[in-house]
């Protein structure tokens with residue numbers, strides 16, 4: 001059950017069973033001319049919502065992430081890495097205060113990774129909580145693009161009305177085939193606008209609702225297995241190894 005749907009008393013009672021917090025995080029940023037700005041948080045929220053695990057409680061979604069590299073495209077919202085890291089860390093600290101000290105961040109946005117890893121290291125070093133950054137594309141085993149066939153498929157499955165399919169061909173034709181820009185060994189693709197005219201990376205025209213359904217199912221199965229793994233381990237066993 002979602003934490004926010006409880007009353008304070010029913011949540012207190014649920015704490016007998018709850019071992020793991022699940023925090024969906026994403027972004028609100030351009031996803032080419034065919035996908036909604038909500039894509040990353042829509043997907044993260046859906047993966048978390050489909051998890052049906054007695055030992056897990058799902059937290060409210062953080063819908064704005066680290067997206068400064070998409071800022072040239074209208075509608076993109078962003079906070080700094082520091083702000084995002086701190087927001088995640090303090091949110092997890094407040095959950096740990098109620099006794100839930102194992103947390104999975106279900107992440108939908110590549111730009112959040114650095115901040116999530118730093119938050120996780122700090123929480124572990126301080127022995128406040130064990131925070132595991134978990135990216136749905138790793139769970140579904142695919143190489144990340146942007147507004148590509150995988151993300152297009154997921155939004156077609158989750159919210160078909162929000163996909164402007166007429167513009168998928170343009171997204172692909174004026175997009176990039178891989179992420180970033182390298183010149184003589186120097187990685188100089190700082191902003192998406194440096195290497196993709198449409199904002200997309202990958203093959204959005206290959207997206208289908210059926211592929212989206214499969215990706216969601218694979219991701220949720222991996223998340224469920226990871227929550228099992230976390231549940232089986234005492235918190236102390238997840239902390240850093242002692243000196244040797």
Ligand SMILES: [Zn+2]
Nearest residue numbers: 039040147151
């Ligand atoms: Zn995305």
